[in-house]
Amino acid sequence: MNKDDTRFRVLHALAQSPDATQREIASRLGVSVSAVNYVLKALVEKGQVKVENFTASKNKFGYVYLLTPAGVVEKLHLTGAFIQRKLAERQRIEAEIDEVLAAREADRLWAKTNADIAHPGKVSAPALAGPRTVG
DSSP states (O other): OOHHHHHHHHHHHHHHOTTOOHHHHHHHHTSOHHHHHHHHHHHHHTTSEEEEEOTTOSSTTOEEEEEOHHHHHHHHHHHHHHHHHHHHHHHHHHHHHHHHHHHHHHHHHHHHHHHHHHSTTSOOHHHHHOOOOOO
């Protein structure tokens, strides 16, 4: 996960659960607590997140993390960039899947053709091995 993705995911988690602990956020995001702590400190320093004591919080330290207006703007920016990256990734994956499926179909046709020639009605071991080049 790159830095922008981590920042986006932390901001998103805070927007959903402002009283979540750093450990809970880390667990939800699949990152270390120190990574969440590092990102939170940077967000606080940039004025994008405000930390307040909140005695009714489930967090034993009683902190709540609030997105500031600057934090909401940053989250919107990061959301757009995140969506663009994920759509581009999806297109690359779909193209790769199309290539693999086409190759699989070609291999299947090759195996079927060669099995029919060698042993009609039976698939031979060489046919199952895949295409071979004749040199």
